[in-house]
Amino acid sequence: MKVKIKYFASMREKCGKSDEVLDTNSENPKELFDEITKKYSLNININTLKVAINESYESFETKLQELDVIAFIPPVAGG
Amino acid sequence: MFTISDTKLDKIDLENQVSDDKAGAIVTFDGRVRNHNEGKPVDSLEYQAYESMAQKVGLEIIEKAIKKFDIHKVIGSHRVGHLQIGDAAIIIAVSSSHRAEAFAACQYIIDEIKSLVPIWKKEHYTNEDSEWVACHNCVSHSHEEAHNHSH
Numbered sequence: 001m002k003v004k005i006k007y008f009a010s011m012r013e014k015c016g017k018s019d020e021v022l023d024t025n026s027e028n029p030k031e032l033f034d035e036i037t038k039k040y041s042l043n044i045n046i047n048t049l050k051v052a053i054n055e056s057y058e059s060f061e062t063k064l065q066e067l068d069v070i071a072f073i074p075p076v077a078g079g
Numbered sequence: 080m081f082t083i084s085d086t087k088l089d090k091i092d093l094e095n096q097v098s099d100d101k102a103g104a105i106v107t108f109d110g111r112v113r114n115h116n117e118g119k120p121v122d123s124l125e126y127q128a129y130e131s132m133a134q135k136v137g138l139e140i141i142e143k144a145i146k147k148f149d150i151h152k153v154i155g156s157h158r159v160g161h162l163q164i165g166d167a168a169i170i171i172a173v174s175s176s177h178r179a180e181a182f183a184a185c186q187y188i189i190d191e192i193k194s195l196v197p198i199w200k201k202e203h204y205t206n207e208d209s210e211w212v213a214c215h216n217c218v219s220h221s222h223e224e225a226h227n228h229s230h
Binding site: 006008009010012013048052055056057071073074075076077078079 | 127128129131132133135193194196199200201211212
């Protein structure tokens with residue numbers, strides 16, 4: 001299954017890209033996060049993140065669908 | 080309407096857009112870049128947004144505010160890119176018949192934006208490496224259990 005992942009803030013710097021299309025067997029954002037943690041040797045506590053699927057906040061257990069756009073959201077600091 | 084802008088925010092223009100013959104009050108919040116944070120001198124800031132989602136979430140917050148408060152019109156705009164000290168990072172303008180509702184709605188909207196809209200801030204310090212800010216006061220909902228310190 002192909003999904004698009006978007007990276008922001010410190011994650012974007014650590015992964016060295018703003019987005020990518022990944023062919024994955026991960027069934028939910030939690031598994032996907034574990035996959036990219038290995039891929040980029042990340043050291044980020046998942047409890048500090050939220051996840052958005054197709055621009056809506058979702059839980060890390062939501063089942064992923066083909067072509068979903070997943071964004072891992074570090075603590076926001078707008079305003 | 081909630082927009083993301085890579086150019087200077089125009090406060091007068093935004094206030095004009097919420098102007099309404101029924102409105103006796105317009106309350107505007109103008110969030111500025113300050114020269115310090117948590118005791119460290121700050122030279123400038125960089126804002127990054129998940130633009131399409133930020134617009135969507137910002138609009139949802141405004142729509143909720145319109146249902147919750149007796150107000151007429153709302154507009155919000157957030158800057159992205161490199162900002163200097165004193166620049167406006169966000170402007171929210173709310174019009175209502177009487178001032179109390181506009182003050183309350185404006186406060187509600189900025190609080191919700193700070194906790195929910197996917198925008199990030201990198202501070203460039205005078206004496207240290209620049210850093211993405213985790214706005215602890217703004218981290219809410221699912222994150223609270225991840226923080227065991229008090230604010």
